[in-house]
Amino acid sequence: xxxxxxxxxxxxxxxxxxxxxxxxxxxxxxxxxxxxxxxxxxxxxxxxxxxxxxxxxxxxxxxxxxxxxxxxxxxxxxxxxxxxxxxxxxxxxxxxxxxxxxxxxxxxxxxxxxxxxxxxxxxxxxxxxxxxxxxxxxxxxxxxxxxxxxxxxxxxxxxxxxxxxxxxxxxxxxxxxxxxxxxxxxxxxxxxxxxxxxxxxxxxxxxxxxxxxxxxxxxxxxxxxxxxx
Amino acid sequence: xxxxxxxxxxxxxxxxxxxxxxxxxxxxxxxxxxxxxxxxxxxxxxxxxxxxxxxxxxxxxxxxxxxxxxxxxxxxxxxxxxxxxxxxxxxxxxxxxxxxxxxxxxxxxxxxxxxxxxxxxxxxxxxxxxxxxxxxxxxxxxxxxxxxxxxxxxxxxxxxxxxxxxxxxxxxxxxxxxxxxxxxxxxxxxxxxxxxxxxxxxxxxxxxxxxxxxxx
Numbered sequence: 343x344x345x346x347x348x349x350x351x352x353x354x355x356x357x358x359x360x361x362x363x364x365x366x367x368x369x370x371x372x373x374x375x376x377x378x379x380x381x382x383x384x385x386x387x388x389x390x391x392x393x394x395x396x397x398x399x400x401x402x403x404x405x406x407x408x409x410x411x412x413x414x415x416x417x418x419x420x421x422x423x424x425x426x427x428x429x430x431x432x433x434x435x436x437x438x439x440x441x442x443x444x445x446x447x448x449x450x451x452x453x454x455x456x457x458x459x460x461x462x463x464x465x466x467x468x469x470x471x472x473x474x475x476x477x478x479x480x481x482x483x484x485x486x487x488x489x490x491x492x493x494x495x496x497x498x499x500x501x502x503x504x505x506x507x508x509x510x511x512x513x514x515x516x517x518x519x520x521x522x523x524x525x526x527x528x529x530x531x532x533x534x535x536x537x538x539x540x541x542x543x544x545x546x547x548x549x550x551x552x553x554x555x556x557x558x559x560x561x562x563x564x565x566x567x568x569x570x571x
Numbered sequence: 572x573x574x575x576x577x578x579x580x581x582x583x584x585x586x587x588x589x590x591x592x593x594x595x596x597x598x599x600x601x602x603x604x605x606x607x608x609x610x611x612x613x614x615x616x617x618x619x620x621x622x623x624x625x626x627x628x629x630x631x632x633x634x635x636x637x638x639x640x641x642x643x644x645x646x647x648x649x650x651x652x653x654x655x656x657x658x659x660x661x662x663x664x665x666x667x668x669x670x671x672x673x674x675x676x677x678x679x680x681x682x683x684x685x686x687x688x689x690x691x692x693x694x695x696x697x698x699x700x701x702x703x704x705x706x707x708x709x710x711x712x713x714x715x716x717x718x719x720x721x722x723x724x725x726x727x728x729x730x731x732x733x734x735x736x737x738x739x740x741x742x743x744x745x746x747x748x749x750x751x752x753x754x755x756x757x758x759x760x761x762x763x764x765x766x767x768x769x770x771x772x773x774x775x776x777x778x779x780x781x782x783x784x785x786x787x
Contacts (some may be wrong), residue, residue, distance in 0.1 A: 363642050366642055375648070381661070484750065
């Protein structure tokens with residue numbers, strides 16, 4: 343070892359007083375606290391922006407020809423746009439075309455996967471009662487197998503035009519004989535089933551409560567949520 | 572090269588080869604095995620570790636006289652944890668995609684025994700300058716080791732490097748290489764090669780010594 347040990351200092355032989363130990367640790371904690379709060383403050387707005395952008399991109403991805411969106415929630419038993427700055431337990435997103443024409447809902451859902459909770463967002467068009475897109479937002483499925491639920495274009499493509507009645511079913515690859523069926527991924531049956539189960543369960547929560555076709559909340563003409571892709 | 576430059580160089584270079592934290596000291600195995608399923612993850616984890624180790628070594632060496640030895644470990648951990656939190660938020664703000672992949676393993680840098688080990692074994696006993704050189708060397712060695720493992724596993728397990736496909740569509744990825752067993756397998760083989768090279772060098776040096784003895 344080439345490490346050099348500095349000569350012992352005389353005061354190192356005496357035990358420092360407990361007060362000194364406490365002061366040292368308290369100071370270290372204080373400086374550390376200030377540093378952590380500083381970095382949190384410095385990065386907070388960027389992190390919030392990243393999250394909002396990711397969500398917006400996901401909504402545009404699962405709903406075709408959508409360029410505007412707004413967050414909706416049930417307030418006083420009515421589905422309405424969530425006022426800025428407020429939060430609700432359960433929210434969905436409504437997507438609109440450039441001309442503010444309603445296209446469909448982007449519904450977030452989550453449930454247990456093979457390893458951990460899978461969070462996803464899917465596009466639903468009430469006019470056709472069809473799922474029109476699915477995007478996994480968060481998952482820890484096995485790399486190379488379970489992660490095909492978002493990496494395998496064929497599996498994701500299953501959800502681009504999928505009738506939801508009576509329920510979505512998972513079948514073994516190649517055995518698909520009905521429109522409401524999804525081909526499972528070979529080697530990742532549990533993850534495939536999890537995705538479909540999440541969508542079915544989320545449908546149960548939301549679909550009966552959605553407003554009748556034609557009476558969807560309108561996109562306000564000038565909104566902070568407006569974004570162009 | 573002056574003597575002090577020579578010393579700097581030695582402290583730097585030892586971490587890369589002779590005392591490599593992964594291949595020789597076998598420290599920091601948790602991130603080593605967990606996040607090396609792709610080259611980019613390995614580089615990001617290595618970079619975060621480099622930042623934490625260099626920052627901590629600098630502070631520990633600078634304040635070593637003020638820290639009573641009874642509370643030194645707590646102080647080291649506070650310093651390390653602060654740098655880890657800074658790295659965590661910075662990665663989340665700058666590269667959210669990579670941060671998502673690394674997940675829980677960024678906060679776990681706090682528990683990387685290589686970092687605390689360098690504070691206890693080196694930075695708390697040496698000058699700021701030497702400690703920073705030592706930290707730079709050790710973390711460069713760590714980055715090289717992580718990258719080697721990550722590149723091998725990504726090439727074999729996904730058929731790509733930095734996400735760029737290498738073998739075209741006909742290549743069937745060897746999925747087990749990006750799963751945990753692939754990590755152990757690759758690390759084991761690399762350690763085997765490393766030990767074999769060290770052994771060969773030792774044999775060679777013995778032979779040279781013997782030849783010198785019989786020659787004189």
